Amino acid sequence: MNSTQQWQSVTWFEVDEHQEGQRIDNFLFTRLKGVPKSRIYRLIREGQVRVNKKRIKAETKLAIGDQIRVAPIRFEQKDESAPVSDKVAQSLLSRVVYEDEGLMVVNKPSGIAVHGGSGVAYGLIEGLRAATGKKYLELIHRIDRDTSGLVMISKKRSVLKTLQDLLREHKIRKTYAAIVKGQVSLDDQLIDQPLLRYELANGERRVRVSKDGKESKTQWKVAERFMHATLVYASPLSGRTHQIRVHGLSIGHPLVGDDKYGHETEYRGPNPRRLCLHAMRLDIPGYQTMEAPLPEDMQSLVAQLRAQKKD
Incomplete structure (x- = not known):
């Protein structure tokens, strides 16, 4: 196995909602591939890592929007570091x-x-x-x-x-297509439920509705109802982890194919191949609207649900 010494220029990271609350040392371990942990701790001690232009400690926890600057470093980079065919x-x-x-x-x-x-x-x-x-x-x-x-x-x-x-200011509108269990009664609704992140005993992150959570809102519109499911278009008005999935569960309509939230809820439709959630549209200020059609596996499931509806 060959490896070479590589010089890295100044590196910048910005913290989003998925990294909020994470320690800076753990954050850097996953992003500075090939850099030994001892070297990362030394960089932190020497002030070579700054958060919002300030020196920090290894246990410093990150907040959304934090700007992280890592000074140029030299590290081992293995030849197979990007095993992409x-x-x-x-x-x-x-x-x-x-x-x-x-x-x-x-x-x-x-x-x-x-x-x-x-x-x-x-x-x-x-x-x-x-x-x-x-x-x-x-x-x-x-x-x-x-x-x-x-x-x-x-x-x-x-x-x-x-x-x-723009994302932090909620000026980019993201719309998802989701197939959920059961028939959603309201054609159009705003789900307003605070969400709290927590960890299972094995360290896996989950989310639940909680009064101690962060404000979270999702706009739901019914696109089509079937006998055992509903196709909805969901637009999160806040950017929380697993937001659409947990909000669907909160109103009794978890997503079809979700193995984390609501998998015990009865569903008598065709078996899905995966989580039935698709980011279908982006509306970004200053850009054209961007769309991605429903993928073939979800189209196939919709066709099966329609056929069931007619039986």
Whole structure:
């Protein structure tokens, strides 16, 4: 196995809702691949890592919007650090639905994580870096591994900051297609339930409705009702982890194919192949509306549900 010494330029990260509350040392362990933990702790001690321009300690916890600066460092980078085949790389490039000099929007397939780590060899962002040869590609936001659909990726730091600011200000509207259990009675409703993140004994993160949680709102519109399920269009008006999934559960309509929330709720429709959630539309100020049609597996399920409806 060959490895080479690599010089890394100043690196910037911005904390989103998925990393809120995480310790800075744990945050850096997953993002500075090839850098020994001892080196990361030394960087922190020496003030080479700054959060919002201030020195921090290893146990410092992060907040949404924190700007993290890591000074140039030298580290070991192994040759197989990006195990992405040409076939996978080209497949991901074929899923780009919009691109300009600063922004790329990709229709992510279900089953691929947005980034590597936690037992995942590589994700969408690593695949695109390998496919394009671009060193600077950064996720503007994230969607779950099992969720398909539109993901925004910045090609410039200025675009990353601008669009993450718009996300924080709730000026970017994201619309998801979801197939949920049962017949939703209201055609249009606002689900307003605070959400609280917590950890299971094994360290897995979950979310539940709680008065101690953060304000969370999701607009639901019924697109089509079936005998045992409903196709809804959901727009989260706040950006919380698993928001649509937990809000659906809170009104008695968990998502079909969800193995974390509401899987014990009765469902007598066709078996799904995966979590039935798809990021179908993005409305970004200053850009054209971007859309990704319902993927084939969800289209097939809808066709089966329609057929059941007619029986």
